[in-house]
Every structure is written in structure tokens, then in C-alpha cells.
Amino acid sequence: MKIPFNNFEIVHELLKSEMQNAFDKVYKSNWFILGNEVNEFERNYANFNQVKNCVGVSNGLDALHLSLKVLNIGNGDEVILPANTYIATALAVTYVGATPIFVEPNESTYNLDSKNIEQAITSKTKAIMPVHLYGQSCEMEEIMKIAKSNNLCVIEDNAQAQGASFKGKLTGTWGDINGTSFYPGKNLGALGDAGAITTDSDELMEIAKKLRNYGSEVKYVHDTIGYNMRLDEMQAAFLNVKLKYLNNWTLSRQEIADWYNEALSGIEKIILPQIAEGASHVYHLYVIRTNQRDELQKHLTSTGIGTLIHYPIPPHLQKAYSELGYKKGDFPISELLADTSLSLPIWPGMTFEQINYIKDCIIDFFNANKI
Ligand SMILES: *Cc1c(COP(=O)(O)O)cnc(C)c1O
Numbered sequence: 001m002k003i004p005f006n007n008f009e010i011v012h013e014l015l016k017s018e019m020q021n022a023f024d025k026v027y028k029s030n031w032f033i034l035g036n037e038v039n040e041f042e043r044n045y046a047n048f049n050q051v052k053n054c055v056g057v058s059n060g061l062d063a064l065h066l067s068l069k070v071l072n073i074g075n076g077d078e079v080i081l082p083a084n085t086y087i088a089t090a091l092a093v094t095y096v097g098a099t100p101i102f103v104e105p106n107e108s109t110y111n112l113d114s115k116n117i118e119q120a121i122t123s124k125t126k127a128i129m130p131v132h133l134y135g136q137s138c139e140m141e142e143i144m145k146i147a148k149s150n151n152l153c154v155i156e157d158n159a160q161a162q163g164a165s166f167k168g169k170l171t172g173t174w175g176d177i178n179g180t181s182f183y184p185g186k187n188l189g190a191l192g193d194a195g196a197i198t199t200d201s202d203e204l205m206e207i208a209k210k211l212r213n214y215g216s217e218v219k220y221v222h223d224t225i226g227y228n229m230r231l232d233e234m235q236a237a238f239l240n241v242k243l244k245y246l247n248n249w250t251l252s253r254q255e256i257a258d259w260y261n262e263a264l265s266g267i268e269k270i271i272l273p274q275i276a277e278g279a280s281h282v283y284h285l286y287v288i289r290t291n292q293r294d295e296l297q298k299h300l301t302s303t304g305i306g307t308l309i310h311y312p313i314p315p316h317l318q319k320a321y322s323e324l325g326y327k328k329g330d331f332p333i334s335e336l337l338a339d340t341s342l343s344l345p346i347w348p349g350m351t352f353e354q355i356n357y358i359k360d361c362i363i364d365f366f367n368a369n370k371i
Pocket residue numbers: 059060061062085086088089131157159160180181182183193194195
């Protein structure tokens with residue numbers, strides 16, 4: 001059996017005619033930037049996310065970058081973020097001239113640990129960026145409490161967790177302003193790059209809309225140094241089609257995760273995903289951990305099963321961030337996660353038989369490697 005790590009085929013075959021209609025509509029309109037489709041998607045996504053405003057942007061990284069810019073975070077400021085995130089979270093902070101301050105995650109949920117936030121706060125700290133990693137919401141209540149009592153902004157990195165919630169309140173609605181990504185492989189994926197900002201603040205929304213379009217509200221009049229961070233009409237049209245199905249896809253991901261949990265629960269040498277009380281998980285990724293990670297990955301590759309590692313090198317150990325002066329051992333939990341995590345295939349439409357086959361291959365591996 002061959003099981004790819006990710007697979008759009010099933011979903012895209014089902015949506016083919018709807019997506020072609022969306023293409024035709026934009027193609028015939030001859031209007032490709034900031035038009036009806038983007039407006040409609042912004043309304044639809046705000047509605048889905050139960051938030052007042054959505055601003056469509058070019059990608060997830062730009063959504064985070066723009067969010068920080070809108071909050072006026074810049075030179076000399078510090079922003080707290082988890083040490084075990086995708087590099088984009090840190091890059092957004094670097095782009096505005098602020099310094100990323102990494103903190104260790106919780107060892108069982110892999111999300112930002114509020115216990116570690118307070119000791120990282122200095123007089124320069126301006127914001128906290130929780131990342132809902134792998135699709136599980138952070139424990140937002142405690143994070144918001146810390147932010148409030150220290151007068152800090154919160155910017156959620158919601159790239160992996162569209163539709164997740166903490167105590168019933170959706171991710172992407174807790175922070176002052178939040179970013180998400182519609183990179184094709186995300187839970188809601190465009191057919192190219194796309195992203196969005198969500199916020200309940202009309203004021204922040206207005207600034208974001210201006211900055212994404214060259215700092216301009218009136219054509220050829222520029223009040224501030226803006227960017228080109230626009231979502232285009234074609235991607236917005238595709239996203240308008242796909243958004244209607246997102247809740248169903250999330251249910252499918254959660255069912256697959258349940259199958260995995262059940263199938264793998266008896267295997268001593270692997271650690272399964274653990275969910276914090278009050279949190280929900282939309283399983284952008286299904287990540288297990290084992291000390292024999294590299295060997296297990298090799299075995300699964302040889303049996304036709306695609307896996308990936310999220311992420312093999314934490315940002316503080318990337319060459320790109322050598323200037324920050326971190327070294328191996330500075331964030332032991334994050335480094336342990338980088339050495340032991342393995343993401344198994346999860347995509348809407350996977351079958352019970354496929355999960356069973358993956359389980360059998362994992363059991364074969366540990367049986368053969370018994371010492
Ligand atoms: C994908 C992702 C991003 C960046 O999104 P792009 O659309 O690729 O720019 C940022 N943060 C996290 C956690 C992500 O997974």
C-alpha cells in the first residue's frame with residue numbers, strides 16, 4: 001500500500017466543477033485584485049471564525065508581519081513566542097525590527113507554556129505570539145491574563161488551527177489581531193499562496209487594509225509606507241468554494257486522529273498527542289514522538305508511507321538566527337521535540353484500512369527492533 005503524507009486528490013476531484021466555475025467567474029470578470037471575491041471571502045471567513053473583521057492577505061507570513069506592523073511593534077521591542085514553531089512566526093518579528101524572545105513549550109501539549117512566559121517579560125516586551133501548533137489551541141485564558149496584567153498585545157499564529165477553540169472560543173479571536181495561512185497544505189488551503197488577518201477591532205482592520213495596499217486608501221495617495229500584501233481575486237474565489245467544506249474536513253481529520261489514537265495506544269515506545277483541558281484540536285498534523293524517530297521514519301518510507309518532521313531544527317538553532325547567539329541546549333524541550341517528533345499522514349478522506357496498515361507497519365518496526 002502506498003500512502004502519501006498529504007493528498008489533495010480526493011477533495012479536489014470532488015470540488016472540480018465548483019472550482020472551475022469559480023475560475024470562470026473571475027476570468028470573465030476581468031477583475032483580479034481587490035474586488036468582489038476578496039470582499040466576499042473576508043465576510044465569509046470572519047463569519048466562519050466568529051470574529052468581526054477579516055483582511056485577506058498574500059500569505060501567512062505576511063499576515064503575521066502586517067499584524068505586528070499594525071500594532072506599531074518595531075525597533076527595540078521584544079516579542080515572546082514559542083521556541084518550537086515554524087520559522088515564519090520568528091521571521092515576522094524580525095521583519096519589523098523587533099527581537100524574537102523564545103520560550104519553552106509545554107512538554108505534553110507542545111504549545112506555549114504560560115509558566116514560562118512571565119519570566120521572559122522585560123521592560124521591552126510588547127507582545128506575545130501564541131502558536132496553535134499542529135492544530136491544537138493554546139491555553140488562551142491564562143495567556144490573555146498574563147498579557148492583560150503586563151499590558152502586552154497578543155497576536156495569535158493561527159496558521160495551523162482554523163476552526164480550533166479554547167473553552168468554546170475560536171482561535172483567531174483571542175488576540176488583538178491574528179494571522180492565518182491558506183498555504184495549500186493547511187487545513188483550508190488555496191491553490192497558491194494566501195493568508196488572512198482576523199480582528200475584532202475596526203481600527204486595526206482599517207490600518208491593515210491600508211498597509212496591505214501600498215499604504216493607500218485613495219488610488220495614488222499614500223499616507224504611510226505600505227506593502228503589497230494583497231490576496232488576489234482568483235485565490236479568494238477558490239477559498240470561497242473550499243471554506244464551505246472546512247468543518248466537514250475538520251471532522252474527517254478528527255475521526256482519523258481517533259483511529260490513530262485507538263490503533264497506536266498500546267505501543268509503549270511512542271507518545272501520542274495530548275490535549276489540554278478546554279482545548280480542541282483540528283489535527284492539521286498528527287504528530288507522534290519516539291526516541292527511534294529516524295529509524296521509524298526510514299522504515300515507514302520503505303513500506304510506502306510518507307511522513308515528515310515538524311520541525312527538525314528549531315528557529316534558535318537555524319543559521320539564519322545565529323546572530324541571536326543561541327546554542328544547542330538553550331531550549332532542551334524544543335530540541336527534544338525536534339529530535340523525536342514524527343508527523344504521520346492525515347488528510348480528509350483517509351480510510352480506516354490505511355490507518356490500520358500504518359499501525360501494522362509501526363508495530364512491525366518496534367517488534368523487529370526489540371532489544
Ligand atoms: C504555514 C505557517 C506559517 C506561514 O504561512 P505561509 O502562508 O506559508 O506564509 C506561519 N506559521 C505557522 C505556524 C505555519 O504553519
